[in-house]
Amino acid sequence: MHDDESALHDAAEDGSPKEVAELAGRVEDVDALYEGRTALWVAVYEGRHDNVRVLVAAGADPWKPMMSGWSPGRLSLAGPEPDLFGRPAGVSGLTDDEIAAVVEAERLRAALGELDYEGTGLACVAGIDAAEAARRLEAAVESVDPEEFLDEIDPFDDESMAYVGVTDVPGGCVVTQPWGYMPQASGISKRLSAGTVCYGLYANPKSGDQGSVVRDGEIVGWDLHPGGSPWEDDGSLEVLFAYLYRYDAVAYSCAYAGLRLTDARAVTGPPDVWLRLPERDHWR
Template sequence: MSTRDFWHLQDWNDLASVRARLAGGESPTARWGSFEETPLHLAAAAGAAEAVTAMLAYTREVDIPDERGRTPLWWAVEHLQEQTVQLLLEAGADAWRPCVGAWTPGRLALTTGLAPLVAGTPGAVPLTVAQRAEQARADRLISVFSAEKIHTEGLGVTFTDVLGEEEVIRRLGADPAECPVFQQDSEMDQMDLFDAGGNYAVGVTGTALGCIVSQPFSNALDDDELARRLAPATTYSLFFNPKGGTFGRLYRDGTVIRHEEIGSLTPCADAPPEHWLYRFWQQPCIPFPHEDANLLAYACAMGGITKATARDCWALSHGPRRIVRCR
């Protein structure tokens, strides 16, 4: 049996198997896989405390990095595995070792329930008051988009700092008087609303700091055209491609200044700081109450809407306040 081929299939609850493999000469720090991770990385991420304990008896390379520089402790933190984080720290893992750019496992842990485990470790760098406040604002926005299930497959949504539904409707080229306000409720059928609107219909819902423009069943109105119509404004358009991938575009006054694919992969060293702030580093096995809540919150904030309420999110979970025919 090859470490390279089979550790990723290991049943971490089968401790006898793990011990037998280690006793048979298989290394807990042999690199393999697309990220050159080791069995110790995998066990740490899985929260397999007994397996990690067994592996630590066979190696002193507790901070062995994968291809991107991430240690087993990093993997345990990004999967929020308290037991294996504790074991690795007790074995001498460095919580403040830079792994991805300047980012450390300890820095990530301080924004989670794991904070008490790393706060007093050697080299600890506490969060500043400003950093705590910034993270709290981001987490509040994530919680807003976690309030209810939002079907995101195929969803196109644009967040903009243009104030007022009527102003957005006018910029889209329609007459507000011809776009009545719907009574939003839990029984609203978005499909019926958009079918009645025809092709190139979008939903418009006002918030205290801007508007949400939604296309839940298609991305018929091109992001570039939508941004040009809404200008001058800050807009962020997000598209959950049903064929795979989630893509975002940030516009300033109709000009695209950032085009990116976002999702659950750990951000790169040169990623915008907002990717870390909105927890793109947390792995999908640790879901938010709604799995895309952090992506929607990020897009909302990048579009200039830094505060929202659960009722604002009805624009995506139940339906918009108004339907606008754009052509």
């Protein structure tokens, strides 16, 4: 890829339409791929529809295949302007499942709202409730008022790492620790995921959001970046979810596990119950 073509991708995301038009006029191929996507795809993904129109006028192809079947045109069908491009005859639209995912993303993001979750660890677990989570973790239920306990605990005390909150939500439960990574620890996720799926999230204050996927006790994804741009080799579902939940790591994590939260309490607290984890190496 030439420098101008790489610069066009950057401009499609952050530049002005004038800058995009100037670069588009200099490149050899306005549809050159970088990390598996064209500049037009980037503009659609980032919601820069002003730049989309400039790129199309410069000859960019909305229906060029890429990103596990999500061409720029098909991706736009899942966005706020599904009529951004005219869909050619013979090009399929969204499936019923994809339409349902779009509707749910709008609902879930609205339900969660703006969250301050830095430093929080989450485990979003499908198909089990708080009581089953406690059983799988062999954890003791603390006989405390959940809200008062949250106010009284010292997050800077090493002892606090032994406590996690659990809240039942539609579709499963959320295990949370507002001050630490413990819910995403591999030993925790493996136990919680028996026969189901667990999406873990730690909002690391030093390095950003870190995600993981564990299915039936097996780690199938680690050091992920929920809410970030998809990788070139991501599957179709991951590309769609990256678009629907861009810059929203918590909503992405919940949606991946199929949890349908109606508010943010499972994340921000107080939880339904507090659990004390047993003494063991929770990374094994």
